[in-house]
Each structure stands twice: as structure tokens, then as C-alpha cells.
Amino acid sequence: xxxxxxxxxxxxxxxxxxxxxxxxxxxxxxxxxxxxxxxxxxxxxxxxxxxxxxxxxxxxxxxxxxxxxxxxxxxxxxxxxxxxxxxxxxxxxxxxxxxxxxxxxxxxxxxxxxxxxxxxxxxxxxxxxxxxxxxxxxxxxxxxxxxxxxxxxxxxxxxxxxxxxxxxxxxxxxxxxxxxxxxxxxxxxxxxxxxxxxxxxxxxxxxxxxxxxxxxxxxxxxxxxxxxxxxxxxxxxxxxxxxxxxxxxxxxxxxxxxxxxxxxxxxxxxxxxxxxxxxxxxxxxxxxxxxxxxxxxxxxxxxxxxxx
Numbered sequence: 001x002x003x004x005x006x007x008x009x010x011x012x013x014x015x016x017x018x019x020x021x022x023x024x025x026x027x028x029x030x031x032x033x034x035x036x037x038x039x040x041x042x043x044x045x046x047x048x049x050x051x052x053x054x055x056x057x058x059x060x061x062x063x064x065x066x067x068x069x070x071x072x073x074x075x076x077x078x079x080x081x082x083x084x085x086x087x088x089x090x091x092x093x094x095x096x097x098x099x100x101x102x103x104x105x106x107x108x109x110x111x112x113x114x115x116x117x118x119x120x121x122x123x124x125x126x127x128x129x130x131x132x133x134x135x136x137x138x139x140x141x142x143x144x145x146x147x148x149x150x151x152x153x154x155x156x157x158x159x160x161x162x163x164x165x166x167x168x169x170x171x172x173x174x175x176x177x178x179x180x181x182x183x184x185x186x187x188x189x190x191x192x193x194x195x196x197x198x199x200x201x202x203x204x205x206x207x208x209x210x211x212x213x214x215x216x217x218x219x220x221x222x223x224x225x226x227x228x229x230x231x232x233x234x235x236x237x238x239x240x241x242x243x244x245x246x247x248x249x250x251x252x253x254x255x256x257x258x259x260x261x262x263x264x265x266x267x268x269x270x271x272x273x274x275x276x277x278x279x280x281x282x283x284x285x286x287x288x289x290x291x292x293x294x295x296x297x298x299x300x301x302x303x304x305x306x307x308x
Contacts, residue, residue, distance in 0.1 A: 199234025
């Protein structure tokens with residue numbers, strides 16, 4: 001096993017591990033104390049987080065178990081990690097530690113709501129999860145609280161994922177497309193996936209058979225990429241935008257979930273255009289275009305945790 005540390009002071013801008021991992025972007029990490037998504041306002045904690053990361057092109061060719069925790073502040077703290085490999089490139093990729101966060105947020109508009117959200121969760125970064133687990137996670141997200149979405153993904157890992165060892169401890173990888181495609185709808189319903197079970201099974205089958213792969217969207221212009229992802233069963237525009245934002249690096253994507261639609265209604269009613277595409281364009285422009293997804297994620301988390 002390898003161990004190491006990353007000094008937050010060496011990054012371009014702040015970083016908060018707990019807010020990044022527990023803000024509704026990623027459902028692939030387990031908090032070692034069992035409290036993942038236990039609190040609406042998750043920020044500044046020092047717990048260990050654990051996962052197994054699937055191969056990511058240009059980052060790792062193998063499945064990698066990794067544990068990470070943060071000590072100290074969002075500008076002068078330390079990220080401690082344990083893994084089967086040097087985890088620094090992996091963590092830089094997953095948590096977008098290569099982003100200049102201060103510059104990104106400075107490039108978004110001076111809107112009071114954004115300023116309040118940035119102040120409340122200083123150091124929260126966007127995630128860059130492996131694309132297939134991200135896709136399945138957000139297919140399961142429809143009409144679900146974040147804690148229940150996380151529970152579904154945990155059960156999928158524990159029931160069908162391969163065991164991966166690290167320092168004598170066993171962790172479960174996310175199931176491969178082949179592993180999920182081979183399950184029946186009834187088996188997936190038994191894991192409390194409900195009506196999402198056939199969507200998960202059919203989407204996994206599409207990827208496993210080579211019929212389509214979500215990674216193909218990465219090379220397309222933004223709105224074409226969103227349309228590409230809607231080929232998968234159970235994927236509408238909102239789920240597609242989540243995958244683009246939290247996995248494929250489309251930082252302009254603004255998923256129109258319940259919280260963002262409420263934001264539009266209460267703060268920016270002129271952005272409501274009567275359909276997803278035009279409303280998405282309008283709120284994306286209001287949030288600054290290029291980095292609108294960062295603004296969206298801060299607003300989503302701030303309002304969901306009770307902010308105003």
C-alpha cells in the first residue's frame with residue numbers, strides 16, 4: 001500500500017473534501033464512519049472517504065482502491081491518501097484539483113445568490129467521476145433524495161461489484177456494464193431501484209453490447225453531447241446534463257433539477273422559457289456561460305442545505 005499527502009496551499013484556490021464528495025455530485029464514495037449524506041450541510045469534516053475507481057483513460061488502466069481524508073482548512077489543509085498506487089494524479093482528476101477555483105468563480109457574474117453560496121461552501125469543487133458509474137447513479141436519481149440515491153449505488157456495489165483489497169480491507173468496485181446487464185429487472189428491484197430497475201438494466205446492456213457508450217459524448221459540442229446521452233434508457237435532458245457536468249467536464253452544463261427550477265422561479269423568472277433547452281440556455285447565460293455548472297452546483301447545494 002502507498003500513502004501520501006497533498007498540500008491544499010499548493011493548489012490554485014481552496015478545496016473542501018466533504019462538500020465536494022457530499023454535495024450531490026457523486027455517489028461513489030463511502031464515508032468510513034457510515035455517515036455519507038447524513039447531513040444536509042456537509043462541510044469541513046475530517047472523516048476518511050473510500051472508493052474503488054474504475055479505469056479512466058489517461059489516468060489509470062486498472063481499478064484502484066483509494067482512501068482520502070482532509071485535515072486543516074480549505075486553503076492551508078492537507079489531503080492524506082492511501083491507495084494501491086500513487087493516488088495524486090487520480091485525486092487531481094476526480095476532484096478537479098487542477099482547476100484554478102478562485103479564477104473560475106471570479107469569472108462568474110456578481111450575483112448576490114452566487115456570492116452567498118460561494119461563501120457558504122468555500123472550496124467545493126466539481127467532481128470528475130468515471131462515466132458509467134456516474135450515468136447509472138443519475139438514472140437512479142429521479143425523484144430521490146441524495147441519501148437514497150447513495151444507498152442504491154452502495155447496494156449495487158456490495159451486491160454485484162468485484163472485491164478489491166487494500167491493506168487487508170476489502171472494498172467493492174462499481175459493477176461493470178456486463179455485470180449489471182446480466183441481472184434481471186426483479187433482481188434490481190430487490191435492491192430498491194423501483195421503476196428505475198429496467199432503465200439501469202437496459203442502459204448497462206447497451207454499453208456492454210457496444211450499442212452505445214456514454215464516453216462518446218465527450219467529443220461532441222455541448223448540446224449535441226446532451227442529446228447523445230439521451231439515447232440511454234431512463235436518461236432525459238437533466239440526467240444527461242448531470243453526466244456531462246460531473247463526469248465529462250462540460251463545465252457550462254446546468255442541470256435543471258427541482259432546486260434550479262425553484263431558483264429560476266424565485267430569483268431569475270425571466271430565464272423561464274417554457275421548455276428545457278431554451279430555459280437551460282437562459283440560466284446558463286445568467287450564470288456566466290463557460291463556468292455556469294460551477295455556479296449551478298454551489299446554488300443547488302446552498303439552497304438544498306437551507307440557505308437563501
